[in-house]
Amino acid sequence: MSVFQIRGGNQLSGEIIPQGAKNEVLQILCAVLLTTEPVRIKNIPDIRDVNRLIEILEDLGVKVQKNEGKGDFTFQADSIQMDYLQSKEFKKDGAALRGSIMLMGPLLAMYGKAYMPKPGGDKIGRRRLDTHFQGFINLGAKYRFEEGEDFYGVEVGEKGLNGAYMLLEEASVTGTANIVMAAVLAKGKTTIYNAACEPYLQQLCKMLVRMGANIQGIGSNLLIIEGVESLTGTEHTVLPDMIEIGSWIGLAAMTKSELTIKDVSWENLGIIPDIFRRLGIAVEQSGDNMIVPAQEHYKIQKFMDGSILTVSDAPWPGFTPDLLSIVLVIATQAKGSVLIHQKMFESRLFFVDKLIDMGAQIILCDPHRATVIGLNHETPLRGTTMSSPDIRAGISLLIAALSAKGKSVIHNIEQIDRGYEYIDTRLRAIGADIIRE
Known part of the structure; x- marks a missing residue:
């Protein structure tokens, strides 16, 4: 069984071509x-x-x-x-x-x-x-x-x-x-x-x-x-993978990096860019490319009546459940709080205990809901040893590790390989310190 050895905290930069969906x-x-x-x-x-x-x-x-x-x-x-x-x-x-x-x-x-x-x-x-x-x-x-x-x-x-x-x-x-x-x-x-x-x-x-x-x-x-x-x-x-595009947005935000994601097929992304903007992340369009500029801080919006933002999944054209894990990780370093409501799968939020071990402030309300209190990049996550339970939680933990202070080890990375093409090679190409053992 392979593992990822990661030293986090590096600022990344470069261009990414998303894989087929x-x-x-x-x-x-x-x-x-x-x-x-x-x-x-x-x-x-x-x-x-x-x-x-x-x-x-x-x-x-x-x-x-x-x-x-x-x-x-x-x-x-x-x-x-x-x-x-x-x-x-x-x-x-x-x-x-x-x-x-x-x-x-x-x-x-x-x-x-x-x-x-x-x-x-x-x-x-x-x-x-x-x-x-x-x-x-x-x-x-x-x-x-x-x-x-x-x-x-x-x-x-x-x-x-x-x-x-x-x-x-x-x-x-x-x-x-x-x-x-x-x-x-x-x-x-x-x-x-x-x-x-x-x-x-x-x-x-x-x-x-x-x-x-x-x-x-x-x-x-x-x-x-x-x-x-x-x-x-x-x-x-085959279209570019909207879930991978969302993953790269999350990586840029968590590592304070500027990334250009090429040929994203904007017309097929639905409300995905807008959800990330509501978390305070700048997502810019340049032709069919997406530019995520480096941001020291990003602030979660509130609803118009001043209440806490809720991000939940729904059938298309609602927000895809496959990106809720990414949104949850991003929120750990945002300014403000957000409620993540995973309606479709009752065990998908259970990976938050690993983020809590890394220093994230998350309250798991029940199997479907978690409240995240953002740290505003003032207290970085800390490296730890963990295991990937599924594809989307796996990539979310990988993003957390790449932003964290110190060394992290991720086991069961075969789960990540199920959904992400040559992920360690592509991460190294934009400056990440990650090796597969």
Whole structure:
């Protein structure tokens, strides 16, 4: 097991090119199963979760070709081996990657059945799969659960998949993606209300349309899909990762550094820049680049009635839950106080005990809420030894360590590698003192 050794307190500077979006590419890779023709995908990040999904696709029989450009691959799913889905190998590989659940929609649409082991992934709380399976059932699939084998399964009956109206219980991004990928090849019209509408889901829908799908309402929470007979190949470029962009903003603020983040796709960032501005952080636009200037201090705004600022997560276009951990860390060195309200996952704030050990002033009110009293950069955090519980808490602890006085050691950095490409190499390039051991 590797660890990061970090000496904090360095002021950083330079340019950063954000990686391709992890949450988008996991959907896009699953969609290659919807055609037997080649699909070329560019800007794929070289991270553990994505590489694991590519390996699963190869084991499933997908031909994978690495092209010359960075993160440029061509996939062709013309010889799928369905037996792999109920093998011991897939039980191990699929359970280790929660995103592999999105293989089910395309496989159900193309081959009439799909299986999935009980998923693993982050230890951030329970993530229900009901939305996925209820959507498949609405389209005419039958649900199966192999009790002894720990496999979930869906199979299509004699009538095949047929379009239906459905009102989703929750606007699940992966659930919406799975249902959309099943519905594009179903017979008739499918209407999905309370659909997720994140930019990454929009990207998936736009790619499917280029492949020949008929999808209306892209970008809204009401999707109307007319099923088609088959889809063709296409090319697709993955958006920059908005979560990583937010992480770099947090790093600049905590280390009093000026950073330029290149090609951020401003139109797809939603309210993310505004939330950081409400924390007092200057976020400037220069073309499609983002400049975060060096700031000695930043002051948290209050609401118009003078009450304490609350930052909470919500389905898009609300604030993404994946950046709440970053916001919490930033607030530890701000001037003022803020309430962080994590609504979606009941264990995601439990990493704050590590920040408290570093000297942060945080009151964990309950599993979903934490109040942060900022230190205004007057008392730096102190280095310590800690372990990364999940991807987003891991990068947040890494940012805290890079701003802290003294040496820090972070264990279980494989969690960070799941979502961040060559993070130590890229940090060293802008002046960070970090080594991997």
